[in-house]
Amino acid sequence: MTDNALAILKKRFADSRDEILLSTLDGEDFTYGQIYANAKKLADDWRGQGVLKGDTVAFVLPNCPGYLSAYLACAIGGFVANPVVFELLDESINYILDLAQPKLVVRDAPGLDATLPVPDDFSFDAEPDKAFVNIFSSGTTGNPKGICHSFGSIIGNAGSFARLSGMNEKTRLYHVLPMAYMAGFQNTLICPLLAGGRIVLGPGFSPASAIDFWRRPIEQKVNFLILTPSVASALSRLNRDPDIAEKIADIEQVQTTAGQLTSGIRQQFLETFGKPLQDCYGVTELGGPFTTQSAKDARDEDNVGRVIPEMEISVLSSTASEGELWIKTPFVMLGYLTKQGLEPPVLSDGFMATGDVAEFKGGKLAITGRTKDMIIKGGINVAPIAIENTISKIADVKDVAVIGVKHEFWGEIIVACIQPQSMDNANALKLSVQNHCAKNLAAIHRPDHIAIVEVFPRALNGKIQKHVLRQEIGAKLKAG
Amino acid sequence: MTQQITEWLFDWFESRVPGLELKVDENYIDKGVIDSFGIIELVESIETQFSIRLDQNDLQSLELFSVGGLAAIIARKQ
Numbered sequence: 001m002t003d004n005a006l007a008i009l010k011k012r013f014a015d016s017r018d019e020i021l022l023s024t025l026d027g028e029d030f031t032y033g034q035i036y037a038n039a040k041k042l043a044d045d046w047r048g049q050g051v052l053k054g055d056t057v058a059f060v061l062p063n064c065p066g067y068l069s070a071y072l073a074c075a076i077g078g079f080v081a082n083p084v085v086f087e088l089l090d091e092s093i094n095y096i097l098d099l100a101q102p103k104l105v106v107r108d109a110p111g112l113d114a115t116l117p118v119p120d121d122f123s124f125d126a127e128p129d130k131a132f133v134n135i136f137s138s139g140t141t142g143n144p145k146g147i148c149h150s151f152g153s154i155i156g157n158a159g160s161f162a163r164l165s166g167m168n169e170k171t172r173l174y175h176v177l178p179m180a181y182m183a184g185f186q187n188t189l190i191c192p193l194l195a196g197g198r199i200v201l202g203p204g205f206s207p208a209s210a211i212d213f214w215r216r217p218i219e220q221k222v223n224f225l226i227l228t229p230s231v232a233s234a235l236s237r238l239n240r241d242p243d244i245a246e247k248i249a250d251i252e253q254v255q256t257t258a259g260q261l262t263s264g265i266r267q268q269f270l271e272t273f274g275k276p277l278q279d280c281y282g283v284t285e286l287g288g289p290f291t292t293q294s295a296k297d298a299r300d301e302d303n304v305g306r307v308i309p310e311m312e313i314s315v316l317s318s319t320a321s322e323g324e325l326w327i328k329t330p331f332v333m334l335g336y337l338t339k340q341g342l343e344p345p346v347l348s349d350g351f352m353a354t355g356d357v358a359e360f361k362g363g364k365l366a367i368t369g370r371t372k373d374m375i376i377k378g379g380i381n382v383a384p385i386a387i388e389n390t391i392s393k394i395a396d397v398k399d400v401a402v403i404g405v406k407h408e409f410w411g412e413i414i415v416a417c418i419q420p421q422s423m424d425n426a427n428a429l430k431l432s433v434q435n436h437c438a439k440n441l442a443a444i445h446r447p448d449h450i451a452i453v454e455v456f457p458r459a460l461n462g463k464i465q466k467h468v469l470r471q472e473i474g475a476k477l478k479a480g
Numbered sequence: 481m482t483q484q485i486t487e488w489l490f491d492w493f494e495s496r497v498p499g500l501e502l503k504v505d506e507n508y509i510d511k512g513v514i515d516s517f518g519i520i521e522l523v524e525s526i527e528t529q530f531s532i533r534l535d536q537n538d539l540q541s542l543e544l545f546s547v548g549g550l551a552a553i554i555a556r557k558q
Contacts (some may be wrong), residue, residue, distance in 0.1 A: 205514060205516065206509070206511055210516050210519070211519075211539045211540055211544070212540055230516070230517070231516075234516050234517065234520055235523070237520045237523075238519070238520060238523065238539065240533075240534060240535050240536045240539055241536050254540075327539070409517045409520070412518065431498060431499070434498070443512075443515075
């Protein structure tokens with residue numbers, strides 16, 4: 001299932017050699033052959049700098065057209081790609097680089113040259129069962145965790161998900177997600193590539209780009225969008241064009257990934273744009289995305305849809321209808337990156353726990369909760385412990401608990417619950433916590449709200465009961 | 481009237497970022513004062529406060545990104 005990954009990729013480049021693979025923001029189009037030629041040149045350049053097969057190459061880059069050729073250069077050279085989220089603080093970037101031990105760190109965006117000769121043969125030195133990419137995500141310890149996948153699992157999972165999603169040679173996918181994360185790599189670069197489609201690059205999503213979001217997809221005749229629920233919500237709420245549904249009628253599918261899609265966001269998007277949001281679900285450790293809804297189901301069903309055929313689902317029932325979701329897949333990661341090497345996944349009869357609570361009925365999966373203490377804000381995993389460690393260094397803080405509270409736009413927001421040494425200076429402490437977080441945490445990790453707590457609810461063993469806090473603080477925030 | 485609108489806008493930003501130093505013609509997006517959710521809240525707050533509806537041209541205007549520009553848009557709509 002993963003052994004033929006090389007043949008699949010070679011065939012795709014051979015079959016689509018003269019078709020357009022990438023349209024850049026500068027208005028340039030690059031064919032499959034041209035992208036391969038640029039990736040080959042990059043691989044040769046890196047070899048010239050001493051990078052050998054099996055070595056790791058780290059990219060500390062913002063989204064750019066050369067990102068795809070950098071990933072492909074690793075497939076061509078048999079290197080391990082190690083994307084690093086550009087917006088992280090230096091401390092986190094250095095932690096990742098220290099763990100990954102790259103032979104080379106790429107900090108300048110690779111350019112693309114349309115005049116390079118396209119070779120007759122498309123060869124790749126990557127081996128199906130060897131490490132191909134390390135994707136970093138927030139770990140439960142607070143430090144980023146490196147999830148290492150083989151070339152076979154990435155290509156195998158992407159091909160299967162592309163088929164489930166109905167991607168094909170006519171697909172024109174609009175790319176606005178960060179390319180260092182799984183969704184910006186697997187769903188939006190590798191899937192359309194394997195399907196023979198075209199990737200139209202958009203600007204990274206921002207307040208400014210949100211307002212003028214639709215111009216480029218319309219001009220470029222995009223027919224496939226992949227958004228996060230937060231981006232979908234922003235687009236609905238900022239739309240002021242009464243004719244927008246008609247203008248984007250050619251868009252066939254709008255998938256959402258990396259975050260909880262609420263009924264409210266679904267409904268508002270459908271009313272505004274006349275398009276249902278097709279929810280997807282995936283787990284980086286299990287190869288990335290592996291479920292999606294059909295456009296028809298997405299109109300009236302609150303689930304994440306059908307599963308790729310290679311996956312086996314097991315819901316360990318804690319109640320009559322739902323339980324913890326376990327998955328068995330041939331596309332499971334090789335392991336977590338550690339200083340001592342790869343730590344293999346913990347499997348039970350081949351199944352891995354996802355940490356999510358789910359229902360599986362009629363071949364469709366619905367995610368109903370989470371067992372892990374992890375916040376997912378706007379599709380980004382945020383580990384509470386890293387924020388708690390930072391805030392606990394403030395002298396006037398007696399104790400702190402960071403929780404995720406449901407939020408219409410972000411899915412969850414980060415709430416830091418603080419117990420002060422003295423309630424007399426509670427308001428001053430709020431400001432001091434805000435300033436401390438602004439200096440010491442990346443923007444995405446800063447608390448959205450700071451709640452002062454006189455006494456924490458605790459279990460008999462003294463552990464703070466976060467589920468009680470989530471209910472109490474959630475109710476207070478909802479009440480305004 | 482524009483003065484009152486400007487004050488309301490500065491109060492709105494101050495409520496989001498206590499101690500913020502923002503000039504009337506400064507681009508609050510470039511300064512990183514609010515994120516994509518913040519701009520939605522700002523637009524919706526303005527529409528509620530001043531009983532107006534910002535249209536597509538307003539949202540695509542560079543005026544949207546400074547307090548002075550916003551005040552001018554709101555004043556024209558009233």
